[in-house]
Each structure stands twice: as C-alpha cells, then as structure tokens.
Amino acid sequence: MEQLEVFIQSSFQTEATEAQTISSFFQPRTLKKGEFLFRAGRPCNAMAFLAAGLIRIYLEAGDKEVTQWILTKDYFTTDLSSFVMGKPGRWNMQAIEDAEIWVIQKEDYQKLAAAVPRWIEFERMLLIHCFVYMEERVFNLLSMSAEERFQQLFIQQPDLFNKVPLQYLASMMGMTPETLSRLRKKMLT
Amino acid sequence: MEQLEVFIQSSFQTEATEAQTISSFFQPRTLKKGEFLFRAGRPCNAMAFLAAGLIRIYLEAGDKEVTQWILTKDYFTTDLSSFVMGKPGRWNMQAIEDAEIWVIQKEDYQKLAAAVPRWIEFERMLLIHCFVYMEERVFNLLSMSAEERFQQLFIQQPDLFNKVPLQYLASMMGMTPETLSRLRKKMLT
DNA sequence: CTGTCGAATTGATAAAAATCAAGAAGTCAG
DNA sequence: CTGACTTCTTGATTTTTATCAATTCGACAG
Numbered sequence: 001m002e003q004l005e006v007f008i009q010s011s012f013q014t015e016a017t018e019a020q021t022i023s024s025f026f027q028p029r030t031l032k033k034g035e036f037l038f039r040a041g042r043p044c045n046a047m048a049f050l051a052a053g054l055i056r057i058y059l060e061a062g063d064k065e066v067t068q069w070i071l072t073k074d075y076f077t078t079d080l081s082s083f084v085m086g087k088p089g090r091w092n093m094q095a096i097e098d099a100e101i102w103v104i105q106k107e108d109y110q111k112l113a114a115a116v117p118r119w120i121e122f123e124r125m126l127l128i129h130c131f132v133y134m135e136e137r138v139f140n141l142l143s144m145s146a147e148e149r150f151q152q153l154f155i156q157q158p159d160l161f162n163k164v165p166l167q168y169l170a171s172m173m174g175m176t177p178e179t180l181s182r183l184r185k186k187m188l189t
Numbered sequence: 190m191e192q193l194e195v196f197i198q199s200s201f202q203t204e205a206t207e208a209q210t211i212s213s214f215f216q217p218r219t220l221k222k223g224e225f226l227f228r229a230g231r232p233c234n235a236m237a238f239l240a241a242g243l244i245r246i247y248l249e250a251g252d253k254e255v256t257q258w259i260l261t262k263d264y265f266t267t268d269l270s271s272f273v274m275g276k277p278g279r280w281n282m283q284a285i286e287d288a289e290i291w292v293i294q295k296e297d298y299q300k301l302a303a304a305v306p307r308w309i310e311f312e313r314m315l316l317i318h319c320f321v322y323m324e325e326r327v328f329n330l331l332s333m334s335a336e337e338r339f340q341q342l343f344i345q346q347p348d349l350f351n352k353v354p355l356q357y358l359a360s361m362m363g364m365t366p367e368t369l370s371r372l373r374k375k376m377l378t
Numbered sequence: 379c380t381g382t383c384g385a386a387t388t389g390a391t392a393a394a395a396a397t398c399a400a401g402a403a404g405t406c407a408g
Numbered sequence: 409c410t411g412a413c414t415t416c417t418t419g420a421t422t423t424t425t426a427t428c429a430a431t432t433c434g435a436c437a438g
Binding site for chain 1: 251269274309319326330331332363
C-alpha cells in the first residue's frame with residue numbers, strides 16, 4: 001500500500017477503501033535535489049503530499065532569502081492563497097534533498113471533494129491544525145529569545161539539524177547563521 | 190438589520206434570507222471594558238463575532254504578558270483548538286473597551302452547519318484567510334526589524350494607535366513599550 | 379482644582395543579535 | 409588525491425533592542 005494511503009487511513013481514521021479512493025486522485029512524482037515544486041509569482045495549481053525527502057519553503061526578501069518552513073515527510077503542502085484564490089504564488093518550494101511526492105491538480109481536487117464528502121472534513125482539520133500551529137509560532141517569535149527558539153526546535157525536531165543546511169534553519173528561526181553557530185557551540189559546553 | 194447579518198451577506202455574497210438564518214444562530218451580548226470573553230485554561234465552547242469595540246488576545250508568558258492580537262470589529266474569534274478539539278483554552282480574550290458581540294455556542298454551531306450547508310464553505314474561506322494571514326505574520330517577524338514592523342502596522346491600522354494602549358501594540362509587534370515609544374518619536378522627526 | 383494612579387516617555391546602560399571579515403571544514407567533480 | 413566551491417565557524421565590532429530607573433503626562437475620582 002502506498003504511503004499516502006497509509007497516512008490518510010491512519011490520520012483520518014477511515015476505511016481502507018476510502019483512503020484508497022482519496023489517494024487514487026494523487027499522482028506520484030519525484031523531485032531531484034534543487035528542483036522546485038512551486039515558485040513564487042507563478043500560480044500554484046496543485047497540492048502535494050511529501051512522502052520522502054525535505055522541501056524548503058522560502059522567499060527572497062530584499063537581498064536575503066527567508067526560509068519560512070522546512071517541510072518534512074507525511075505533510076501536505078500547497079501555496080494556499082494561490083491554490084484557493086488563484087492569486088500568484090507567494091512561496092518558493094524547493095527540494096533540499098531528493099524527494100518523493102504525491103500531487104493532486106486543482107481540477108482533480110475539486111472532484112475529490114465531490115467524490116469523497118468526508119474529504120472536506122479532513123481538509124478542515126488540516127487547516128485548523130495549521131492555523132493553531134501558526135498561532136503558536138507567532139507567539140514563540142513574540143515571546144522567546146533566539147536561544148530559546150533554537151532550543152525548542154532542537155528538542156522538537158533534532159533530526160533537522162543533521163539533514164538541513166544550518167543557514168536555512170537559522171533563517172526559519174529568525175536569526176543569522178552566525179548566531180545559530182554560536183548557540184550550537186554554547187549548547188555543547 | 191443587525192450588523193452580523195449585514196457582514197455575512199456582504200462578505201459571503203449570499204441572499205438576505207440565508208444571512209438572516211445564519212445570524213439567527215447567534216445571540217447578542219455586551220462586554221464591559223476589562224471583561225473576559227474567554228480565558229486561558231478554560232474550555233472555549235463558543236465562537237464570537239465582534240460588532241463593536243476592541244478585544245485583546247493575550248497570554249502570560251513567564252512574568253510578562255504577550256499580546257498576540259487585537260481583534261477589531263467585523264471579525265470572528267474563538268479559541269480554535271479548544272472550540273474544535275475540546276482542549277483547554279490557550280488564550281485570554283479581554284475587552285479593552287466596551288464591546289458588542291454576537292455569540293454562538295458549540296452545540297448551535299453544529300446545528301448551523303447542518304442547517305446552512307454553505308456555512309461550511311464560509312468557514313473554510315475564513316480558515317484559509319486566517320492561515321494565509323498568519324503565514325504573512327510569521328514571515329514579517331522573521332524578516333523585518335522592529336522599526337519596519339512598526340511602520341507596517343502604522344500604515345495598515347493607524348487607528349489602533351489612538352485606541353489601544355501602546356504597551357499592547359508593542360507586545361503584539363514583538364518589542365518593548367520603550368522601543369515603540371522611541372520609534373514613534375523618531376517617526377515625527 | 380488637586381491628588382492619585384497607570385501609561386508613556388526619556389535617558390543611561392546592558393544585553394542580544396547582526397554585520398563584517400577571515401579562516402576552517404566539509405563536499406564533490408574530475 | 410586535488411582544487412574549487414560552499415557551508416560553517418570564529419573573532420572583532422557595530423547596531424539593535426531590552427532593561428532599569430526616573431520623570432512626565434493624562435485620565436479621573438473626589
């Protein structure tokens with residue numbers, strides 16, 4: 001059974017047949033390291049599920065790149081305002097290592113909602129979780145120091161520190177690479 | 190016609206009868222300045238629409254209070270993870286001036302979704318907008334200086350600076366009241 | 379009008395984090 | 409293995425922002 005199917009079945013707590021129906025709407029695809037899934041400025045007409053690998057979500061701001069998020073496996077992603085409202089995409093999403101994804105096109109997405117009524121419910125829970133998580137992130141950025149943010153990420157996702165270039169993690173935590181380097185050193189003491 | 194009804198009709202682009210049906214599920218209520226709509230730690234079993242006034246959403250973090258957001262009129266609010274998943278509430282929501290709100294209880298909310306199928310669609314767009322907005326906020330906190338954040342808020346919601354104690358705005362922008370005071374002074378020059 | 383209290387400002391100082399500039403270390407193609 | 413290239417680290421310095429400590433300002437009760 002495909003990973004997407006397993007994931008839907010277990011996290012949605014649905015029957016195998018329904019999970020299979022849902023996953024049948026998605027097409028498998030691979031991304032080579034460095035390849036883009038979506039690009040800022042272009043419309044985003046698909047949603048993707050990351051089965052393996054890592055994708056960096058980032059944006060150029062002035063002269064520097066800001067990494068908004070590192071997507072890890074078993075998560076869905078899309079450029080939401082573009083996917084839903086047809087606006088230009090806001091984010092670049094680039095594989096930072098070879099990745100396996102499952103992709104659904106916008107037209108099929110609409111068919112999926114019609115074919116599997118409970119999909120709407122699933123999407124709703126997805127959106128709610130994402131929103132709650134973003135609330136948490138904003139709160140952390142408002143209330144925590146760089147050191148506290150580093151320690152929290154290190155506890156929550158220690159594996160990222162082996163797999164992701166540290167400059168990207170630094171940016172995602174709202175600090176410079178130099179600051180992250182010093183915090184790491186400090187932690188070893 | 191009540192404000193909630195007007196708001197739903199115009200932003201949802203629905204018929205008057207449907208807007209009226211939706212708004213009939215909500216009960217009016219007033220909040221005196223200082224009164225709490227929801228409290229952190231307690232379950233949140235309602236959603237509210239703010240028709241007039243201002244509500245501060247905040248949380249104690251260590252020895253200081255962090256203002257997450259100032260809710261202005263014509264917005265809905267709830268403590269989402271509590272309202273949907275039944276967890277303890279995460280936020281304090283307190284009127285910072287007398288407020289008029291329309292409240293729907295959780296049980297009625299479920300009935301509303303059943304009575305007005307399109308409500309689900311409305312809720313979906315609400316969630317999507319909120320998520321996109323939070324993405325933007327995270328990005329701004331990652332990429333902008335205190336001064337830039339101040340200028341942006343001052344352009345986007347200048348009226349807040351007359352109505353809301355500046356210490357709350359400072360916190361919401363992730364800076365101290367002293368820093369905000371200095372940035373304001375600097376702006377006048 | 380006056381005193382009180384919380385909020386805002388101001389100044390002096392300290393801490394945190396960014397910037398700039400080398401180096402060191404790791405990666406990878408050839 | 410070697411050289412080129414990128415990433416990471418380190419040190420020195422500057423900038424930004426927080427902290428601490430007085431004032432000053434404003435709203436309001438009496």
